[in-house]
Amino acid sequence: MAVELKGLTKRSENYSQWYNELVVKADLAEQSAVRGCMVIKPYGYAIWEKMQRQLDDMFKATGHVNAYFPLLIPKSYFTREAEHVAGFAKECAVVTHYRLKKDEDSNEIIVDPDAKLEEEYIIRPTSETIIWSTYKNWIKSYRDLPILINQWANVMRWEMRTRPFLRTSEFLWQEGHTAHATAEEAEEEAEKMLHVYGEFAENYMAVPVIRGVKTANERFAGALNTYTIEGLMQDGKALQCGTSHFLGQNFAKSFDVQFLDQNNKLDYVWATSWGVSTRLVGALIMTHSDDNGLVLPPNLAPIQVVIVPIYKNAEMLKQIDTKVECIVNTLRNMDISVKYDNADNRRPGFKFADYELKGVPLRLVLGGRDLENGTIEVMRRDTLEKETMPMEGIETKVKDLLDDIQKNIYKKAVEFRNSNIYKVDSYDEFKAQIEKGGMILAHWDGTTETELRVKDETKATIRCIPFEADEESLTPGVDMLTGKPSARRVLFARAY
Amino acid sequence: MAVELKGLTKRSENYSQWYNELVVKADLAEQSAVRGCMVIKPYGYAIWEKMQRQLDDMFKATGHVNAYFPLLIPKSYFTREAEHVAGFAKECAVVTHYRLKKDEDSNEIIVDPDAKLEEEYIIRPTSETIIWSTYKNWIKSYRDLPILINQWANVMRWEMRTRPFLRTSEFLWQEGHTAHATAEEAEEEAEKMLHVYGEFAENYMAVPVIRGVKTANERFAGALNTYTIEGLMQDGKALQCGTSHFLGQNFAKSFDVQFLDQNNKLDYVWATSWGVSTRLVGALIMTHSDDNGLVLPPNLAPIQVVIVPIYKNAEMLKQIDTKVECIVNTLRNMDISVKYDNADNRRPGFKFADYELKGVPLRLVLGGRDLENGTIEVMRRDTLEKETMPMEGIETKVKDLLDDIQKNIYKKAVEFRNSNIYKVDSYDEFKAQIEKGGMILAHWDGTTETELRVKDETKATIRCIPFEADEESLTPGVDMLTGKPSARRVLFARAY
Numbered sequence: 001m002a003v004e005l006k007g008l009t010k011r012s013e014n015y016s017q018w019y020n021e022l023v024v025k026a027d028l029a030e031q032s033a034v035r036g037c038m039v040i041k042p043y044g045y046a047i048w049e050k051m052q053r054q055l056d057d058m059f060k061a062t063g064h065v066n067a068y069f070p071l072l073i074p075k076s077y078f079t080r081e082a083e084h085v086a087g088f089a090k091e092c093a094v095v096t097h098y099r100l101k102k103d104e105d106s107n108e109i110i111v112d113p114d115a116k117l118e119e120e121y122i123i124r125p126t127s128e129t130i131i132w133s134t135y136k137n138w139i140k141s142y143r144d145l146p147i148l149i150n151q152w153a154n155v156m157r158w159e160m161r162t163r164p165f166l167r168t169s170e171f172l173w174q175e176g177h178t179a180h181a182t183a184e185e186a187e188e189e190a191e192k193m194l195h196v197y198g199e200f201a202e203n204y205m206a207v208p209v210i211r212g213v214k215t216a217n218e219r220f221a222g223a224l225n226t227y228t229i230e231g232l233m234q235d236g237k238a239l240q241c242g243t244s245h246f247l248g249q250n251f252a253k254s255f256d257v258q259f260l261d262q263n264n265k266l267d268y269v270w271a272t273s274w275g276v277s278t279r280l281v282g283a284l285i286m287t288h289s290d291d292n293g294l295v296l297p298p299n300l301a302p303i304q305v306v307i308v309p310i311y312k313n314a315e316m317l318k319q320i321d322t323k324v325e326c327i328v329n330t331l332r333n334m335d336i337s338v339k340y341d342n343a344d345n346r347r348p349g350f351k352f353a354d355y356e357l358k359g360v361p362l363r364l365v366l367g368g369r370d371l372e373n374g375t376i377e378v379m380r381r382d383t384l385e386k387e388t389m390p391m392e393g394i395e396t397k398v399k400d401l402l403d404d405i406q407k408n409i410y411k412k413a414v415e416f417r418n419s420n421i422y423k424v425d426s427y428d429e430f431k432a433q434i435e436k437g438g439m440i441l442a443h444w445d446g447t448t449e450t451e452l453r454v455k456d457e458t459k460a461t462i463r464c465i466p467f468e469a470d471e472e473s474l475t476p477g478v479d480m481l482t483g484k485p486s487a488r489r490v491l492f493a494r495a496y
Numbered sequence: 497m498a499v500e501l502k503g504l505t506k507r508s509e510n511y512s513q514w515y516n517e518l519v520v521k522a523d524l525a526e527q528s529a530v531r532g533c534m535v536i537k538p539y540g541y542a543i544w545e546k547m548q549r550q551l552d553d554m555f556k557a558t559g560h561v562n563a564y565f566p567l568l569i570p571k572s573y574f575t576r577e578a579e580h581v582a583g584f585a586k587e588c589a590v591v592t593h594y595r596l597k598k599d600e601d602s603n604e605i606i607v608d609p610d611a612k613l614e615e616e617y618i619i620r621p622t623s624e625t626i627i628w629s630t631y632k633n634w635i636k637s638y639r640d641l642p643i644l645i646n647q648w649a650n651v652m653r654w655e656m657r658t659r660p661f662l663r664t665s666e667f668l669w670q671e672g673h674t675a676h677a678t679a680e681e682a683e684e685e686a687e688k689m690l691h692v693y694g695e696f697a698e699n700y701m702a703v704p705v706i707r708g709v710k711t712a713n714e715r716f717a718g719a720l721n722t723y724t725i726e727g728l729m730q731d732g733k734a735l736q737c738g739t740s741h742f743l744g745q746n747f748a749k750s751f752d753v754q755f756l757d758q759n760n761k762l763d764y765v766w767a768t769s770w771g772v773s774t775r776l777v778g779a780l781i782m783t784h785s786d787d788n789g790l791v792l793p794p795n796l797a798p799i800q801v802v803i804v805p806i807y808k809n810a811e812m813l814k815q816i817d818t819k820v821e822c823i824v825n826t827l828r829n830m831d832i833s834v835k836y837d838n839a840d841n842r843r844p845g846f847k848f849a850d851y852e853l854k855g856v857p858l859r860l861v862l863g864g865r866d867l868e869n870g871t872i873e874v875m876r877r878d879t880l881e882k883e884t885m886p887m888e889g890i891e892t893k894v895k896d897l898l899d900d901i902q903k904n905i906y907k908k909a910v911e912f913r914n915s916n917i918y919k920v921d922s923y924d925e926f927k928a929q930i931e932k933g934g935m936i937l938a939h940w941d942g943t944t945e946t947e948l949r950v951k952d953e954t955k956a957t958i959r960c961i962p963f964e965a966d967e968e969s970l971t972p973g974v975d976m977l978t979g980k981p982s983a984r985r986v987l988f989a990r991a992y
Binding site: 030032033034037038039040041042045046048049065066067068069070071072073074075077078079085089090091092093094095096097098099100101109111120121122123130133134137143149153154156158170172345 | 526528529530533534535536537538541542544545561562563564565566567568569570571573574575581585586587588589590591592593594595596597605607616617618619626629630633639645649650652654666668841
């Protein structure tokens with residue numbers, strides 16, 4: 001798994017190519033032999049594991065438990081919620097047979113025509129249907145509610161155009177599916193989980209996001225409301241990072257899930273679902289990384305600190321090893337993930353470039369002169385600044401620097417995002433700005449017709465109606481295109 | 497999700513029914529609408545999560561990293577290793593189409609005949625083929641070796657007869673796939689991981705296992721050697737709990753994975769694979785549980801301690817709440833998972849039966865008299881013994897009791913296992929004993945023919961050739977059936 005360090009395209013030359021190359025060169029993922037599916041390599045998977053662990057803790061802290069439902073969905077289930085099937089039927093993998101056999105004529109292995117399923121199965125693109133068919137047996141009375149379940153799973157959508165992490169046919173995700181006695185409680189849950197996602201994005205990924213609600217046209221198939229967090233990537237395109245849906249009683253009605261309420265009256269159950277996926281790894285890469293490679297937030301970096309020795313001979317290396325051992329132990333006791341790379345098959349320069357490419361937040365270098373002076377060289381990945389520091393107390397310094405890097409890359413991303421949100425009032429201005437990228441706050445008349453016309457003509461979509469907005473944005477105005485009345489500004493952007 | 501406490505069949509009446517009922521009544525899992533697939537409910541999944549966390553730590557401690565490979569395998573890949581496909585082709589789910597559509601005549605949703613795949617995909621029954629097709633690109637030289645990768649994933653085998661956890665069409669597992677420069681190193685890895693499984697089974701699951709090697713006939717399809725850990729269930733049947741395979745160069749040859757060794761010579765790469773699955777939850781249940789329900793080892797119990805208050809009025813409950821809050825906090829700081837159940841919608845008797853059914857290792861009860869006397873009642877699930885103890889210092893006592901329960905259920909299982917291993921020398925005796933259950937150490941002439949005849953006539957298989965055996969078992973003898981020479985005794989049993 002040799003790393004190719006050279007020839008990473010610059011972002012300014014071709015952002016899209018830069019991204020695709022970086023994913024491969026930093027050993028995060030690669031294309032597989034299966035159409036649109038990637039192999040997530042150990043370094044990329046380690047980032048996803050850190051995300052999982054943190055999100056799972058946050059879900060549990062908000063009262064959720066994990067469970068597991070089948071991968072396959074009977075076709076009849078899948079088609080029961082009308083809007084849902086309309087949204088997903090176009091892009092699903094269908095299992096039709098359950099056996100292979102050797103063809104007697106050709107001696108080839110073929111699909112056994114005798115093993116055709118009576119009813120086809122769909123590989124889950126999302127699990128509302130199979131889960132609500134199960135909840136039917138679990139829910140009789142208000143005492144059985146709420147159900148607060150999350151599932152970590154793989155799902156599959158037969159995407160035509162795929163990109164590693166951002167859009168793949170198979171992807172890993174979590175999907176929360178909750179059941180409630182009242183509409184209010186379900187709405188509250190959907191919003192609560194959106195805020196969990198928002199906190200995770202900002203505090204762990206260091207990705208600032210705009211929280212808001214989707215327009216009817218951009219809703220999840222089968223939802224009454226879809227909440228979203230939207231990030232802005234360095235190329236000026238938006239990325240939907242996570243969504244949370246208030247599903248109303250749609251799925252309960254499709255699967256006949258009723259409960260006796262406290263007044264002994266039958267009613268349909270209220271539902272939410274919410275999910276984030278391996279797409280978050282893509283958001284992470286595209287928000288912080290630079291022309292030298294990845295920049296990872298310390299809170300999610302698989303290796304937070306790497307230590308590289310520079311030595312002239314075995315004796316000097318031994319001395320360095322001894323010094324480093326203490327540092328490593330102390331850092332590990334502080335729950336800091338550290339790698340000491342004293343392998344002798346790669347030269348320091350190569351190692352430096354490699355760890356830079358891989359986005360390790362802090363690099364410590366210890367050489368002969370440092371041994372004499374009791375110093376150590378520290379480089380932070382975010383600014384590439386180098387500084388020679390006293391070895392004494394370096395561990396506390398490391399901890400502080402990691403905290404500072406986490407804050408700094410978030411601050412940088414916020415500044416970038418804020419300086420790329422524009423208020424625009426004319427459609428011409430809008431079209432000009434959208435070409436340059438960024439997010440646009442503009443007035444909209446509230447119709448799907450206008451929304452689709454803007455999309456058609458500019459490739460920009462309404463990312464959300466933000467929860468938070470300044471007073472001016474909340475003041476009524478006129479639609480930039482139709483001139484019809486608009487209640488407030490909404491957020492447009494081209495998106496991944 | 498009301499718990500039905502009554503009517504658990506006794507093990508002595510019908511062990512198999514007892515198991516099936518217990519899985520449902522203890523809220524571990526239930527049948528889904530998908531043939532042979534189960535829904536793993538939160539309580540069952542919590543056990544699996546604890547297993548995963550521990551195993552993952554053990555894999556990482558032995559130098560492994562996680563990655564993720566596609567769910568779907570192109571048919572041509574799957575069929576490339578001849579023995580492998582022969583072993584798995586009969587039981588696989590085949591994806592043939594990638595779209596549904598609305599039929600214009602019937603208005604039904606049908607599989608779109610125009611969306612037929614050129615090459616079918618198989619849902620992975622195991623991932624050797626897709627992984628070795630990937631390793632081909634990763635391995636050029638001995639410097640790229642070893643590769644020590646594990647994957648947590650779902651897999652699917654179209655089983656005809658299924659039982660929750662023990663054998664399901666879809667199951668969750670981990671599969672290690674390693675690549676090595678030498679046969680010796682690969683063999684060593686395969687054995688090492690078997691011992692990791694053995695330690696996990698004994699120290700965490702409290703399930704004693706016999707470690708050994710499979711006969712040629714019982715090997716994994718495509719392996720040169722399969723190592724196994726075999727447990728003995730309470731009904732006298734064996735359960736294969738985990739396997740580790742030395743795959744030789746079979747997959748490297750099928751996928752043309754060659755490397756330059758240190759002498760600059762090309763050679764095929766050596767492989768291992770190893771896996772354990774949600775079947776372990778079945779092993780756990782069947783080893784320890786009793787007619788009152790689950791008995792869980794403290795090391796894997798989702799709830800290790802439950803505290804139930806008995807009170808006459810709100811004031812008394814408030815007093816109890818205060819006392820319990822301290823205990824709960826102290827226990828949580830000791831990393832003990834504790835639940836305080838002061839819900840007022842279920843009576844104490846109901847709660848007691850429920851937590852007994854769910855196998856919570858320790859139950860603490862606090863009532864009015866305890867408040868006066870400064871005592872607390874403690875019941876251990878394994879022996880059902882109750883004792884009233886001073887409340888002062890109860891936390892240390894809890895810790896000790898949990899350790900003791902872990903040891904005690906292991907000891908009990910070892911005693912049961914040891915008293916159900918028989919040395920048998922005649923085939924008549926063998927046939928009589930196998931009807932009664934247990935494991936049998938008998939002589940075998942080493943031929944597949946004899947092995948299959950025994951299986952055919954008695955339903956007993958050779959579970960393994962144990963690594964550890966007493967001297968007498970290692971002394972040559974004669975095959976109980978054919979009278980031909982036998983090198984040593986091997987382990988027979990009927991198995992799940």
